[in-house]
Amino acid sequence: MRARDVEACLLFNDPNIRYATGTSAMPIWSNTTFVRCALVGAEGRPILFDYPNAVHLFRDAAQSLDVRPMTAWEFYDDTDARAAAFARQVAGALAERGLSSRRLAVDRLGTPGYLALSREGLTLTDSAPVTTAARAVKTPEEIALLLGNGAIVVEMLGNLERAIAPGVRERELLAILSETLLRRGGEHLATSTVCSGPNTNPWRAEATARPLEAGDLVYVDTDAVGVEGYFFCVSRAFLCGDRPATATQRELYRVANDWIAAMKERIRPGLSGHELAARAPRLPAKYLPQRYEVMIHSIGLEEESPSVAYPDDPQPNGDWVLEENMALVVELYVGESGGREGVKLGDQLLLTASGLKDLAPYPRCQALLG
Numbered sequence: 001m002r003a004r005d006v007e008a009c010l011l012f013n014d015p016n017i018r019y020a021t022g023t024s025a026m027p028i029w030s031n032t033t034f035v036r037c038a039l040v041g042a043e044g045r046p047i048l049f050d051y052p053n054a055v056h057l058f059r060d061a062a063q064s065l066d067v068r069p070m071t072a073w074e075f076y077d078d079t080d081a082r083a084a085a086f087a088r089q090v091a092g093a094l095a096e097r098g099l100s101s102r103r104l105a106v107d108r109l110g111t112p113g114y115l116a117l118s119r120e121g122l123t124l125t126d127s128a129p130v131t132t133a134a135r136a137v138k139t140p141e142e143i144a145l146l147l148g149n150g151a152i153v154v155e156m157l158g159n160l161e162r163a164i165a166p167g168v169r170e171r172e173l174l175a176i177l178s179e180t181l182l183r184r185g186g187e188h189l190a191t192s193t194v195c196s197g198p199n200t201n202p203w204r205a206e207a208t209a210r211p212l213e214a215g216d217l218v219y220v221d222t223d224a225v226g227v228e229g230y231f232f233c234v235s236r237a238f239l240c241g242d243r244p245a246t247a248t249q250r251e252l253y254r255v256a257n258d259w260i261a262a263m264k265e266r267i268r269p270g271l272s273g274h275e276l277a278a279r280a281p282r283l284p285a286k287y288l289p290q291r292y293e294v295m296i297h298s299i300g301l302e303e304e305s306p307s308v309a310y311p312d313d314p315q316p317n318g319d320w321v322l323e324e325n326m327a328l329v330v331e332l333y334v335g336e337s338g339g340r341e342g343v344k345l346g347d348q349l350l351l352t353a354s355g356l357k358d359l360a361p362y363p364r365c366q367a368l369l370g
Contacts, residue, residue: 001042001130007101008094009040009127012108015301016131018229021046021065025054027229028188034110035072039093047093049086068093073112080112087116105130132305136298138325142230143350146327149186149226150348150359153234156180156222157362160194166214166241170194170207177222186226193221193344196240201342202290203333214241217249217368219344222360231302233329234360235346239367249341253368256334256345259283263295263330264347264356267322274318277311283332290342292333299327299348326351327359343368 049070073083105127262281298304306317335342
């Protein structure tokens, strides 16, 4: 915050609130509504404005947090009046803390809140440069959480793979992922990407009631929010049943597997986004039209920036330099336009001084490797 001349941040995004305060309450709901936020100054204790019926959850945090009921404006008929009351809360808190700047960095905000804060004379700016930089390098506590959650993700994938059989529906496999996560203390799945057969091409389908057929490709993108909110974006592909893989299926899988292995060999501390893009292995031209959005992205409490785009795409993070203890996802989708099937593979990694550590080392599918 000091380096970016930001005196205060007002954070509504649950991962940012968690990072600043260590608290979370109803994260799915609070990420779709404006019912809790954290006011964080460069000095002093953060102020957590929370849903009044949740304030009691954080009494034990009184040493490190100032917890106050939030005046929310959603789900009320007097929206403008309540938003104005909230804005007065924030302005009053800034004055209490001696934060004289009228610039307030915010991550996301609904229109009533934005207008009310503006009427209080505050100029709102984007907090992303601050929060992205703060969260980029993982602390020892975060690394411990990533390692623990990685073991849960390995268990999720194992239970899913063992359940793959003709007749099982995509949604049943999704339920297995979710059940395993919840039983182990995780929180929720951010997406529902369990796809089979023709649903694997193009990329970004969601689980349906389709029953698997013998010989289908099946892929999963875990997108799991685990213990303490840490996010895992690990992708795997499998073959359904005992029927041998086709030549096309083996090619899709080999291209994906070899590309990820080659990309991982190129990653090390000190390289910039521009350098990584220039050194990246080339994806065969026939798969480029349906390529995944980026080759590498940061990960932590959510899918994070910065990222590295494909070599021929603009590099908005070209000057970003990899550092030790960053967590990264290397992933890709391989599927030809108009093809019947495609493969999604991705690994979540910790960048260490001695190389990459796979945080969820689930094995590749031998039936597809041939």
